[in-house]
Amino acid sequence: MATTDKKLFLGGRLKRLRRDLGVTQSRMADELGVSPSYLNLLERNQRPVTAQMLLRLAEAYDLDLRTLSADDPGGGAGLEEVLADKMFTDLGIGRHEVAEVAELSPGLAEAMARLYRAYLDRGRMIDMGAFERPDGLPSSSSQSPTDWVRDLVGSQRNHFAELETAAEAIVAALDADLQDLGPAVRERLQARHGIQTRVMPVEVMAGSLRRYDHHRKRLMVSETLAPASRIFAMCYQLGLMEAPEALTRLADRFAAPDRATRQLLKVFLDNYLAGAIMMPYEPFHAAMEASGYDIERVRPRFGVSYEQAAQRLTTLSRPGARGIPFFMMRLDAAGNISKRFAAGPFPFSRFGGACPRWNVHDSFKTPGRIVTQVIETPDGARYFTLSRTVRRTSGLQAGLEDELVIGLGCELKFAAKLAASRGLDIASPLAVEIGPSCRICERPACPQRAAAPINRTLLVEEASKSVSPFPFAR
Numbered sequence: 001m002a003t004t005d006k007k008l009f010l011g012g013r014l015k016r017l018r019r020d021l022g023v024t025q026s027r028m029a030d031e032l033g034v035s036p037s038y039l040n041l042l043e044r045n046q047r048p049v050t051a052q053m054l055l056r057l058a059e060a061y062d063l064d065l066r067t068l069s070a071d072d073p074g075g076g077a078g079l080e081e082v083l084a085d086k087m088f089t090d091l092g093i094g095r096h097e098v099a100e101v102a103e104l105s106p107g108l109a110e111a112m113a114r115l116y117r118a119y120l121d122r123g124r125m126i127d128m129g130a131f132e133r134p135d136g137l138p139s140s141s142s143q144s145p146t147d148w149v150r151d152l153v154g155s156q157r158n159h160f161a162e163l164e165t166a167a168e169a170i171v172a173a174l175d176a177d178l179q180d181l182g183p184a185v186r187e188r189l190q191a192r193h194g195i196q197t198r199v200m201p202v203e204v205m206a207g208s209l210r211r212y213d214h215h216r217k218r219l220m221v222s223e224t225l226a227p228a229s230r231i232f233a234m235c236y237q238l239g240l241m242e243a244p245e246a247l248t249r250l251a252d253r254f255a256a257p258d259r260a261t262r263q264l265l266k267v268f269l270d271n272y273l274a275g276a277i278m279m280p281y282e283p284f285h286a287a288m289e290a291s292g293y294d295i296e297r298v299r300p301r302f303g304v305s306y307e308q309a310a311q312r313l314t315t316l317s318r319p320g321a322r323g324i325p326f327f328m329m330r331l332d333a334a335g336n337i338s339k340r341f342a343a344g345p346f347p348f349s350r351f352g353g354a355c356p357r358w359n360v361h362d363s364f365k366t367p368g369r370i371v372t373q374v375i376e377t378p379d380g381a382r383y384f385t386l387s388r389t390v391r392r393t394s395g396l397q398a399g400l401e402d403e404l405v406i407g408l409g410c411e412l413k414f415a416a417k418l419a420a421s422r423g424l425d426i427a428s429p430l431a432v433e434i435g436p437s438c439r440i441c442e443r444p445a446c447p448q449r450a451a452a453p454i455n456r457t458l459l460v461e462e463a464s465k466s467v468s469p470f471p472f473a474r
Contacts, residue, residue: 007048012106015043019107021061032056062319079109082116084440085454095379110155117147145261149268150340152254157325158341159317160272162250166243167276173242178302181278182227185234189219193241197234199223212237228278228305235274243273272315278304279312285323288313292419293324307390310406314341324414327383329354329407333364338404344411346383355434355441356448360387360407367403372420374412374429378443382431384415444468 018028029039033056041047057063079098082088102109176184189195195212197219205211205222210233212219221233240247247269256262279302287298299309307330316323325344331337331354354360359373367389376382387407412429415421435441438451445467452458456472 009045011045145264166246182231235277239273294419363405376431382412385409
């Protein structure tokens with residue numbers, strides 16, 4: 001929101017909003033009750049956005065004003081990661097310049113970030129022997145399907161309104177108790193689609209957790225799956241059967257670059273739909289708001305696991321009924337990140353795991369218990385985080401489970417609404433400074449640093465030993 005002591009320049013965000021809405025400058029000006037020339041000045045940051053204009057924007061387009069917050073880094077975090085490469089060191093590009101480009105030309109910042117990511121991905125695949133290089137040069141584009149889908153989901157803030165609408169229609173048709181959705185889903189698959197659901201021995205599933213036999217019209221789920229996961233598998237199949245148009249329409253709209261990426265995107269979209277069926281938006285959002293976003297208290301009402309509920313929290317971005325914009329990550333004991341979603345701004349590192357100073361790793365020492373922490377990223381932003389372990393069935397052998405950690409977080413300004421923050425000093429917390437991957441992190445004197453930044457010179461002195469095992473020139 002605008003204040004009396006700080007002018008708000010949101011030209012880049014206004015242009016992005018207008019582009020996302022698909023309206024011309026003249027039409028937006030008319031809908032806001034201003035002249036096209038004045039809107040042009042706002043978009044070029046030659047006039048600040050007033051509080052009255054913010055209210056007009058919120059009313060005209062049903063916006064949550066947090067989406068226009070000047071604290072939202074936009075594409076700046078991605079551009080900073082690009083410019084940390086040593087090939088740009090001699091240019092001396094400051095953070096203020098990066099922020100200015102990201103603000104005024106967010107599309108250009110995103111394009112540069114995508115190009116650089118493709119460059120890095122290609123190099124890594126060449127190193128792994130994925131491409132032949134007879135002339136010493138890569139032969140084709142190499143962004144992985146996983147990274148493409150992750151980038152797309154991030155650009156949408158992990159919210160897909162069409163899937164929410166489709167899920168609500170399916171839930172209305174089921175007319176079932178959300179605490180025990182399984183029988184109704186099983187019955188609808190059988191009665192409406194002729195699909196029989198069978199729980200099968202692990203030996204029969206041969207490493208699969210869910211498999212659909214098109215010829216016999218039989219959905220098979222592994223006996224190793226927990227009840228919530230079995231229901232999710234049935235909801236996934238129900239989504240495929242009852243909302244194929246919505247899934248295909250979204251996949252077509254986002255225009256995946258190849259078949260493998262398109263298939264992965266459709267799997268993600270149907271997973272999203274399954275979660276929305278199990279946890280319908282309005283009752284789930286209301287329950288979370290009323291409980292202080294206490295996952296353990298709310299999840300039994302929907303018959304879901306901790307991980308399912310945590311991931312659903314990152315999708316609550318419906319205009320007029322937004323939840324706290326959480327980010328989430330799932331990692332294993334080696335620090336590998338297998339999931340990451342965000343409804344709000346958070347500078348995930350594209351490569352490497354989480355910063356070792358973030359106590360998300362400590363959750364492995366206290367299985368099943370919530371661990372909290374206030375962290376501060378290099379741009380000065382602070383976040384309240386909570387993490388705990390979960391167990392995932394591998395499906396390879398009954399009783400064989402993997403222990404993983406789910407890390408959740410939100411901007412510190414929302415922490416007071418969380419049950420997990422009660423009794424903690426949120427007004428003046430002890431914030432732990434964290435960074436991105438060590439190779440692009442420029443925090444000095446870090447005892448847990450694993451490598452020097454790629455754009456800094458390593459300093460090794462015989463006469464002294466520094467706190468950091470990799471001291472570097474600043």
